[in-house]
Amino acid sequence: MRASRASRCFFGQVTPLICRTCFEFAQKGQPIADYRLHYFPESGNSYKLALMLTLCGQDWEPVWTDFGGGVTRTTEWRQKVNEMGEIPVLEDSGKRHTQTAPILLRLAERYGRFGGRDDDERFEILRWLFWDNHKLTSYMATYRFLRAFTPAPDPSVLAFMRKRLDDFLGIIEQHFQDRPFVAGSLPTIADLSMIAYLSFPPDESGYDLAASHPAVHAWLGSRRVASWLAGTLRFAAGQATAQIRMNASPAA
Numbered sequence: 537m538r539a540s541r542a543s544r545c546f547f548g549q550v551t552p553l554i555c556r557t558c559f560e561f562a563q564k565g566q567p568i569a570d571y572r573l574h575y576f577p578e579s580g581n582s583y584k585l586a587l588m589l590t591l592c593g594q595d596w597e598p599v600w601t602d603f604g605g606g607v608t609r610t611t612e613w614r615q616k617v618n619e620m621g622e623i624p625v626l627e628d629s630g631k632r633h634t635q636t637a638p639i640l641l642r643l644a645e646r647y648g649r650f651g652g653r654d655d656d657e658r659f660e661i662l663r664w665l666f667w668d669n670h671k672l673t674s675y676m677a678t679y680r681f682l683r684a685f686t687p688a689p690d691p692s693v694l695a696f697m698r699k700r701l702d703d704f705l706g707i708i709e710q711h712f713q714d715r716p717f718v719a720g721s722l723p724t725i726a727d728l729s730m731i732a733y734l735s736f737p738p739d740e741s742g743y744d745l746a747a748s749h750p751a752v753h754a755w756l757g758s759r760r761v762a763s764w765l766a767g768t769l770r771f772a773a774g775q776a777t778a779q780i781r782m783n784a785s786p787a788a
C-alpha cells in the first residue's frame with residue numbers, strides 16, 4: 537500500500553498529501569493498485585491505458601520511454617521490459633503486462649467499468665477490440681506515424697494505407713448510423729480503444745472526420761466520448777514535450 541507516498545495526478549503533478557483516490561481506498565480498506573505505465577507521449581496505445589486507469593479513478597506513474605531513440609528495439613529492453621518490443625507496458629503491482637486489449641478487459645473486470653452488461657455486449661466488445669487491433673488502430677497508427685513523424689514517406693505506401701483506412705472508416709461510419717456507441721447504448725472499452733487514434737488532429741491523422749465521416753465525428757463528439765477525449769488531450773498537452781525523433785522506424 538502506497539497511501540503515504542506523494543502521488544501524481546493525471547497531469548503528472550506531485551500531490552503533497554495522500555490523493556483522494558488513495559484516501560477513499562484506504563478508508564474502505566481495499567488494496568491500492570500500484571500502476572506504472574511505460575509510455576511515450578505520441579503513443580495512442582498508451583492513451584488507451586492512461587484514460588482507462590484515470591476513468592477508473594486509479595493513480596498511476598508515467599514512465600517515459602525513449603521510443604524515438606530506439607530503446608524498444610534493443611535486446612536489453614526486450615529482455616527486461618517487453619519481448620514484443622512495444623509500448624505501452626503496464627506494471628501492475630510489480631508484474632509487467634502488454635497488449636492494450638487484454639489489459640483493458642482486465643481493468644474493466646477489476647473495476648466493474650466499461651465492460652458491458654451481458655454476454656452479448658461482452659461478445660461485441662471482444663469482436664471490436666480484435667478488429668480495432670488488427671485493422672483500425674494498426675493502420676491508423678502506422679499511417680499517422682509515416683505522415684507526421686517521418687521526413688519522406690513513400691507515397692505508394694501512404695496510398696495503400698489510405699485505401700485500407702477509407703474502407704475501415706466506412707465500416708464504422710455505417711456502424712454508427714443506428715447506435716451511439718460501439719457495443720450498443722453504453723460506452724465500453726471498445727469505444728475507448730477505437731477513439732485513441734481518431735482523436736489526433738487532422739494534420740496528423742490525415743482525416744477531417746467532420747467533413748468525411750459525420751457519424752464517426754458525431755460518435756467522437758458525444759458527451760461521454762468527448763469528455764474522455766478531453767482527458768486524452770490533457771494527457772497529450774501535459775506530457776508531450778518533444779517530437780519523436782526521426783530515426784525511429786516502428787509505428788507509434
Ligand SMILES: N[C@@H](CCC(=O)N[C@@H](CS)C(=O)NCC(=O)O)C(=O)O
Pocket residue numbers: 579580581582608621622623624634635636637669677786787788
Ligand atoms: N497491439 C498492441 C500495439 C502496441 C503498439 O504497436 N505500440 C507501438 C507504439 S504506440 C509500438 O510499440 N510499435 C513498435 C512496432 O510496431 O515495432 C497494443 O495494443 O498494445
